[in-house]
Amino acid sequence: MATENPLLDRRELFKLGVFSSAALALPVERVARMQVALSNRIAQSALPQPFTIPFKTPPVLAPDCRTQDIDYYTIHQRQATAEILPGKLTDIWGYNGLLPGPTIVATQGRQTVVQQVNDLPAVHPTLRYNVRTSTHLHGSCSEPQYDGYASDTTDGASWKDYVYPDLQTARTLWYHDHAVHTTAPNVFMGLAAMYILHDADELALPIPHGAYDVPFVLTDAMFEDNGALLFDANDDSGFHGDVLLVNGVPWPAMAVERRRYRFRILNASVSRSYGLQLDSGEPLTVVATDAGLVPHPIATSRLKIGMGERYEVVIDFSGHQIGQRVVMQNVSPKNNTDFATTGVVMAFDVAAEASDLSDNEVPVDLDPGCPTMALAEADALRTRRLEFKRDGGQWTINGTTWDDVVNSGYQKVLANPGYDDVEIWELSNPHGGWFHPVHIHLVDFRVLDRNGRAPFDYEQGPKDVVYVGENETVRVIARFEHQQGRYMTHCHNLVHEDHAMMGQFLVGADAPSYDPIDAAPAQHKPARPVCDRLDEPTAAAGATGPAGPTASAIRRCTPKKRKIAGKPKRPVAKRKSKPASATCAPAKRKPVARRRRRRRRH
Secondary structure (H helix, E strand, O other), rough: OHHOOOOOOHHHHHHOOOOOOOOOOOOOHHHHHHHHHHHHOOOHHHOOOOOOEOOOOOEOOOOOEEOOOOEEEEEEEEEEOOOOOOOOOOEEEEEOOOOOOOHHHHHHEEEEEEEEEOHHHHHHHHHEEEEOOOOEEEOOOOHHHHHHOOOOOOOOOOEEEEEEOOHHHOOEEEEEOOOOOHHHHHOOOOOOEEEEEEEEHHOOOOOOHHHHHEEEEEEEEEEOOOEOOOOOOOOOOOOOOOOEEEEEEEEOOEEEEEEEEEEEEEOOOOOOOOOEEEOHHHHEEEEEEEEEEEEEEEEOOEEOOOOOOEEEEEEOOOOOOOEEEEEEEEEEOOOOOOOOOOOOOEEEEEEEEOOOOOOOOOOOOOOOOOOOOOOOOOHHEEEEEEEEEEEEEEEEEEEEEEHHHHHHOOOOOEEEEEOOOOOEEEEEEOOOOOOOOEOOOOOEEEEEEOEEOOHHHHHHHHEEEEEEEEOOEEOOOOOOOOOOOEEEEEOOOHHHHHOOOEEEEEOOOOOOOHHOOOOOEEEEOOOOOOHHHHOOOOOOOOOEOEOOOOOHHOOOOOHHHHOOOOOOOOOHHHHHHHHHHHOOOOOOOHHHHHHHHHHOOO
16 A cells, blocks of 8 residues: 555655555554564553652753853654563653653743754554654744644754743643654653743742652553553543653652742653642642743632643642642543543642742732733634534544645645734634643633533633533634744544544745645755854754754744735734733733732742
């Protein structure tokens, strides 16, 4: 069959007209292999007891080099062996061979360039597909060619430089694989990591920072007797493991001091959602959502978090005595496959008095002037409806799949908002058998309502993923700013995404200079370290050649310098009132000094 030939590229397949879910199905031998693997699933009695393995924090990646306004990194996607279950070795795929990958810490106003080198095996060891990757920085307003477009893939003999503008306000982002039709198994194998963006206002707040600001990457897994990872898509409905991992550790225990901690909770699971709560009954105080600080802190007894969502929560351990244990529980939302082992996540053991009481508050004002949360229905130019539905065995958006995008030569779009337009999108899930965490690339949005009722208290902050529950319609409002071009929207159940609940929208005009596939394609090895290429000339500023973008190419500030084709001039008064975050200049909040005068302990 033509699609089983690894030498045929996407253009040849397009010419043959074979881009369909059936044509791109994984080899038939996968079914037989999976039946054998499931019979070898490790027994619950052989799993480690909860809270017996220490919590760990992913390492922070150091830049290879820095210029005045750009940080450069190199990451190798490689297979490695890890001891996840005590006494057993597991082959994982990790950024720099780590599970999860290293955390990148960025600063607003400085750009980041990450060279991603695919050193993975050519073929998946059990599912037998040809391995390609595409790295998406989830939550970034990257240009289309650096956004991790699903069909912009890097094979095992290639590398690509990804350029990130870092012009948004402080937030918790994450980078993960996004390769067409194989995102779920690639992420399941370990291709996920956190990316933290700071700004001056966020750093000036007296909320926990430094050692008390803790990455918390939550996933689930399943293992064979010999320690090998076991993936089962369950008739393309989703994967649910029986082992919960925090930062790659099964049910860890973390020693904490008697003070406040800030946890950046990322649900990086393939298909599992969580209902997080503390057995002590005290609240989780939400200080930030996907796209940054909430206007004011929100206390909740239980936090429902879908795949791809991030919540920054503060937990106060000062009311507990040394020697006490606080357990984070998982009260599972509907339509997960649960096991006896999935009811607890981790434990916090209060082990010492606070060694440092600085940055130990939650002020009543965090970001009261957030531009996204100031968007009102009256600002919207139009309303669009997107229906997320299983139809004929396929996962669809408005009756279409990503295969329809491919077969259109990547031209078919679900929407074409104008640059800087404000729109309301109605995200509809007409079924009761599953939920869909819907991710809209590029933009931050505000959740308006759920079936006409108010959104959950804890999601009343800027978002880029929203949990669309069973038989639910969720309305969101967004300004389509920062970039022009084609971007994806999809369900973040990665099995649904792969089969193939994903479409694209076009912001403003399209142009070859920011085509998501052809403007900055992957290059073949041997890769030269990006720091060795900083002084190489390019044909023009913004050009990309065989070596990828150089320093002169990536210092441009895209939204201001790009001419907006066909966009009428605005009246002067409207331009003056435009929120700061809609320009390429770093988004601004109220001055820190003014906010500090208004702070009160929460």
